Amino acid sequence: MDGGGRYLQPMTAYPAGFVVARSAPGQRGAGAAPFKKPSRITRFFGSSRSVRRRSASVPLERRLPRFLGTGLALGFFGAVVGFGLWQGGHIDGFVREYGEPHHALARAVGLGLDQVTISGISQMTEKEVLAAAGINSKLSLAFLDVNDLRERLERVPMVKTATVRKLYPNELVITLTEREAHGVWQNNGELFVIAADGTVIDLMQDERYLDLPFVVGEGANTRSKEYLALLGAAGPLKGRIRAGTLVAGRRWTLKMDNGMDVRLPELGAADALARLVKLENEQKILEKDVLAIDLRMADRVVVRLTEEAALARAEALKKKPMRGKGVDT
Structure with a gap:
């Protein structure tokens, strides 16, 4: 302890029998033991002791994601409301009127199916193509499965090949190759x-x-x-x-x-x-x-x-x- 009441040595405690070698102030030169660089894991993440110290010092509410409680509350109330609508039969009426909820939501944000362009047909009519693909006004472009639409169309005997593409925000392009009737x-x-x-x-x-x-x-x-x-x-x-x-x-x-x-x-x-x-x-x-x-x-x-x-x-x-x-x- 110096004259100001400060310790000249670290106050770290070591287990009994543990030998600590300290170099004298004058031995830090050429004859001193080489300095050991910290490992890569230590440089990036720090020692386990420092991690424990930092974790213990951060309050729990600061370690949790922001708005976690709000999200959980909204999810809970949404589940309750959805269950109530389902039990009361209101969801079936909504689906009949507006289509599936996810399609209705996509249409509300501007991703509806407003235009269908069909090319390559001479024997079939556009109504027959739309009916075979199962396309109607209650669907949305965002949640349409183009592979499913293509498979549906190619199951039609008149259709040889079909190509379906999405053009955002609201157009679907269907290109067909028909089998020729002889x-x-x-x-x-x-x-x-x-x-x-x-x-x-x-x-x-x-x-x-x-x-x-x-x-x-x-x-x-x-x-x-x-x-x-x-x-x-x-x-x-x-x-x-x-x-x-x-x-x-x-x-x-x-x-x-x-x-x-x-x-x-x-x-x-x-x-x-x-x-x-x-x-x-x-x-x-x-x-x-x-x-x-x-x-x-x-x-x-x-x-x-x-x-x-x-x-x-x-x-x-x-x-x-x-x-x-x-x-x-």
Whole structure:
């Protein structure tokens, strides 16, 4: 202790038996022990003793996050109010009127779904696209899942690929690639729109596809290319063919615009159509009272007359004199 009542040495207490080596004031030179630098952890975080001292000196209310109590109170009261609304059935009414709460909140801050831009459609309508994607005015752009929308759209048979993008603050862009409709297939009394490979795209529910090639019968959808080839071979009669029926999975029967059936052979159908074109040019056979024309035999043409034509022919045959005994020839 000096004259002023101060201690010349630190007052740190050490356990019994602990030896402390202190260098003399004159030994701090070259002969003194090298000074040990504090470790990196000590430099950054301080010693555990200093941390304990600082923690003990900071009051508890200063160590807690600011506004923690206010947040907890608001959360508690919000939970109570939400539970009360749910128990009283008010949330269901709110959802019916304004949509899900998170969507309603996003719309309130300007992130609603105000515009939907759809491109790449020619067979589908915009209403069909929106219905397939499940898009309505109660949704918000912020909480829309574009991957979910894309998967919904690609589940539509008419859609080949779909791309969905968000343009903040309130626009959704949908780009579709449609499967091309190449024909209409009738099977078991139902009509289907089919692609070029025969894949069923959708049920035929309107008149948009009436001008497409029309095939009938089991398996006719997968052989629609054969029917298209027959239409090409028909030449000037192509416009008068209304449908092709696949019979027993082997051959085609064509339905003409006047209701007449043209039965084609299993092999050589194109040649049979060439004969039909010649008969029409020379004899106008499609204008006669004929129900069906059978071209399955290469050396002859068999026709089935209408009921009226058959009766008229029978009467004419009765009046015609027959060759035989007692008949003057």
